[in-house]
Amino acid sequence: MTLGQAPPGPNGSGHGPFRRKGLKIFLLNGPWFHPDRPQCVQEGDRAIATAESVTVIGAGLAGLRTVERLRHRGYRGRIVLLGAEPHLPYDRPPLSKQVLRGERDAPWLRAADDYAGLDVEVRLGEEVLELDAEQRVIRTRDARLPYDVLVIATGASPRRVPGINGLVLRTLDHATDLRGLLRPGARLAIIGAGLIGCEAAASARSLGVEVDLIDVLPGPLIRVVGPQVCELVADLHRAHGVRLHLGTAATRGGPGELALADGTAVAADVVLEAVGAAPETGWLEGSQLRLDDGVVCDAEGRAAEHVYAVGDVARWDGRRSEHWTNAGWQADRVAAAILGQELPLPEAAYWWSDQYDIKLQGLGAPGPDDDVHLIAWGPKARTVALYASNDHLTGAVGFSAAAAVMRLRADIAAGTAIGEVLARLAP
């Protein structure tokens, strides 16, 4: 079948095309027909829809992966990638690790030469200010740009602590600025003992920086690993000389001295605010999209007709994730949805974090009240935490125990009985 011909429906009954705002749409009576999946053609054994163009907003991981997956899946139409930052897409995980330690320059996701091969029009330093989903137009400072299919990949921005005026760590420029201040003997106060705060603490200690780590919650990473495992994370930081101030808030101050609610005064040359990130949706206020801690999407990432959202900004089926692996998986699923192809299956949620010489890895989505079973795994007695609800495995966190954690993927998906998993891993 050649481009432009209607493919037969499942019972062989395709109907002719009609045009709608740059999209050729075939009316089909098959169950897989959707107005976002225009003009499907058959190439080999794959259906490929040919919206004339796809516009991706946000030149970060999720935006770039969407472009790559569209091309990989055979899309030949025009792709435009707009990014507010002046940089080509780069990877964020190294920012709090190798970049902060000065071991690596800018972690580009692709070499500049690759973009021609991807056949993507990259427009950097172009912040999108407005979306009109009814008219299918976006607006930047200088232009109104119509789109056929839109993918929102605008990520998240650091939350701020009122009255502190410290530094934040989200972008390459942030990491470069902070790196310049982390000299041996400097005093760094970090507000927020989540993933980024803990990683920054570990990187700073390796540079000989004095570190105070402050959190209003009772343990580092408590929201990610729960109250039992966060004790192990706290011990890890204490063992490396980090002063922990837990269950107390930073109330005022900034570089110089930071006042804590428990009366402590923390001397600090540099203050880092690491209290989480908010989805970057301010520019969508007043659009027709539903916003609720992110762009509200269905399980395929569809936010409205012809509009999808992926990565940190997107709330799929009631859940928003701020992890690297999720951004890539969602990008692939949206590419498949746009092209009318079979959707890749959901995967167990996965995250990792490098702190000192430990690689923490987490799988699944355990609830805050799940039971926790701590085991020493393998000849090196690596710690693995297994989480269970109603005696069925819901998640795992390993301390440099990749092989054990990765083997649990299928068990987490299947909800295997915890007794069976314990017998296998810690016989």
Ligand SMILES: Cc1cc2nc3c(=O)[nH]c(=O)nc-3n(C[C@H](O)[C@H](O)[C@H](O)COP(=O)(O)OP(=O)(O)OC[C@H]3O[C@@H](n4cnc5c(N)ncnc54)[C@H](O)[C@@H]3O)c2cc1C
């Ligand atoms: C320091 C750091 C360390 C991390 N470490 C880990 C880790 O170890 N493991 C892990 O699993 N995850 C980690 N993450 C999380 C992971 O990097 C993110 O989940 C991932 O980057 C999300 O990609 P994204 O494309 O959705 O968002 P982003 O990477 O934030 O990209 C969004 C892009 O959109 C642009 N943008 C925003 N608004 C507009 C607009 N209106 N117009 C145009 N462009 C716009 C932004 O400038 C940005 O470049 C880390 C994150 C950070 C910040």
